[in-house]
Amino acid sequence: MTKRALITGGAGFLGSHLCEKLLAADCEVVCMDNLLTGNIENVAHLFGEKGFKFVRQDVTEYIHVPGPLDYILHFASPASPIDYLELPIQTLKVGSLGTHKALGLAKEKGARFLLASTSEVYGDPLVHPQSEDYWGNVNPVGPRGVYDEAKRFAEAMTMAYQRYHGVETRIVRIFNTYGPRMRLEDGRVLPAFMGQALRGEPLTVFGDGSQTRSFCFVDDLVDGIHRLLLSDENEPTNIGNPGEFTILQFAERVRELCGSRSEIIFKDLPVDDPKVRRPNIDKAKRVLGWEPKVDLDAGLARTLPYFQARV
Ligand code: UDP
Numbered sequence: 001m002t003k004r005a006l007i008t009g010g011a012g013f014l015g016s017h018l019c020e021k022l023l024a025a026d027c028e029v030v031c032m033d034n035l036l037t038g039n040i041e042n043v044a045h046l047f048g049e050k051g052f053k054f055v056r057q058d059v060t061e062y063i064h065v066p067g068p069l070d071y072i073l074h075f076a077s078p079a080s081p082i083d084y085l086e087l088p089i090q091t092l093k094v095g096s097l098g099t100h101k102a103l104g105l106a107k108e109k110g111a112r113f114l115l116a117s118t119s120e121v122y123g124d125p126l127v128h129p130q131s132e133d134y135w136g137n138v139n140p141v142g143p144r145g146v147y148d149e150a151k152r153f154a155e156a157m158t159m160a161y162q163r164y165h166g167v168e169t170r171i172v173r174i175f176n177t178y179g180p181r182m183r184l185e186d187g188r189v190l191p192a193f194m195g196q197a198l199r200g201e202p203l204t205v206f207g208d209g210s211q212t213r214s215f216c217f218v219d220d221l222v223d224g225i226h227r228l229l230l231s232d233e234n235e236p237t238n239i240g241n242p243g244e245f246t247i248l249q250f251a252e253r254v255r256e257l258c259g260s261r262s263e264i265i266f267k268d269l270p271v272d273d274p275k276v277r278r279p280n281i282d283k284a285k286r287v288l289g290w291e292p293k294v295d296l297d298a299g300l301a302r303t304l305p306y307f308q309a310r311v
Contacts (some may be wrong), residue, residue, distance in 0.1 A: 009076030031116035081298030083189025095150025131280035175240025179218030180306035207269030217299030240279035
């Protein structure tokens, strides 16, 4: 029987790729978004597709979706540091009230619920690489606290609905992901560097560039999330690419790929910027049979045309 899914934040970067993934798997998709940081253009090409429906709505208010639902994927949230610094209250609300509403709907519909959580739950980690049993090192009152604590609350709420209401739940902890449909101006490191390199402007490395991140291409991430959704795993699961780079190395890679002669300049490191980040993906390998397939150079090459068309 055809399944039916609700994707909150469905017009965002990850949400829109998930809409495509589920439609391709013969699932009907209700894409819900208030277009605060999402963009209707990300899903415009899906409007003619059978089984696709778009609803403009804020998930922090009461949500009503007519008809049955088998899956609810809760991806609504500002997700870049610049976005959640500019939208701190909305970020807290969508992680808390929005997660509560989406879980209530899952309970009502008997749907399986998947929460988009984040490596930010590990904060500025004291354990490296990060595996799911690490509880994190988060500053609740710093500028990133609005995102980190909202997602930690969302995880707690999700586990409570699983334990006390018997809702089937999945939690994915998403590490840095990149690919087409990231917003050029969202301030994240990849759009920032690609935009700068393509315009011939200096690449702005924050701090001394020795902090590390591990970058996953969006197709790999979406495949991992789809597998998790279909699995029986109801504890948090890391999905990300364990290839780890310093931000300075990353700037050099992006500059080279763009064939740019931009210089690299150094700016102040944002408050509480994690010094290291790399997922331990042993669990995803073991439980989901998943590991990323696209390496950084290949993924950057597949991302470049999208930004070239927009700069
Ligand atoms: N960063 C940078 N220059 C930029 C934007 C980001 O050096 O123009 C750094 C940022 O300080 C962080 C890393 O790149 O160390 C990744 O930043 P991003 O905002 O993409 O996400 P985060 O991993 O911090 O959530």
